[in-house]
Amino acid sequence: MRTLVLNAGYEPLGVVSFKRALALVMTNKATVLEPSEEIVHSASDEFDLPSVILLTRYVRVPSSRSIPVTRRGILRRDNHNCGYCGRFANTIDHIFPKSRGGEDSWENLVACCLKCNNAKSDKTLNDLGWNLRVHPKMPSGGIWAVRGAERVEANWDNYLVAA
Secondary structure, eight states, X not given: OEEEEEOTTSOEEEEEEHHHHHHHHHTTSEEEEEEEEEEEXXXXXXXXXXEEEEESSOOOOOSOOOOOOOHHHHHHHTTTBOTTTOSXXXXXXXXXXXXXXXXXXXXXXXXXXXXXXXXXXXXXXXXXXXXXXXXXXXXXXXXXXXBTTTXXXXXXXXXXXXX
């Protein structure tokens, strides 16, 4: 079970385990906004597992929250669709090959199927006469800056709209 953590101003901060969420609630550092339907039992008590919690004090967040480039992020951004042929993608590829000076950046990486990745190898798109189906760029929106929010729970929607 995972719990969405909101800052005191209702800004989504991240996703934590239910154990961490319960610890924050029990030490009065957070309040439960949305309980889940699951219950956890201790030796002498039982608790509703929190699905969304709100911190009681505001946590200052650095203004320059850049979104790190990761394999999972590239696949998520491209919806697991190959940037070259459109089929299901399970790997990523450098558009301008790394062996020729290409960087690990949102603009130079694209989701790619294994067949296209092997065919492209370390060639450029011009060498092969290929075109990209997408225009790769850094994703925007606050949900991308929320750590652990790759899989969103249904009852988080109202809290992530503003993100």
